[in-house]
Amino acid sequence: MHGNIKNCPAMPQNFGNIKDTTLEKAVNHLDFKKYWNLTKDNIEICKDCEFRYICTDCRAYTERTNNNNDGLDISKPLKCGYNPYTGEWQEWSTSPLKQKAIQHYGMEKII
Ligand code: SF4
Secondary structure, eight states: OTTBOOSSTTSSOOOOBTTTOOHHHHHTSTTTTTTTTOOGGGSTTGGGOTTTTTOOOOSSSBOOOOBOTTSOBOOOBTTOOEETTTTEEOOGGGOGGGHHHHHHTTOTTTO
16 A cells, blocks of 8 residues: 555565665565465464365464464464364354454454
């Protein structure tokens, strides 16, 4: 928003503004590609899920429960209600385990 260059509009970090930063400079920022090599095999819970190789991922909204040694958020995506350990699907927005993250993102009124 406002010309800020991001990996995704919902991600918090920006890599400059379109008014004063070239795309080449933004892409070469050390953090620009920091999530590019993260796979579902690296994401907590997802790494044990039978759907991990067909599932999309989102680093913008996660459960915010795990970071790896490089400081990358490796938490399960917030908007998934699947529990691979029991094989059950539940409405993600009402899960007690997700309420803290929902509040962090200020999503209480839109879900
Ligand atoms: S279905 Fe849910 S738990 Fe399974 S890989 Fe996708 S996001 Fe992860």
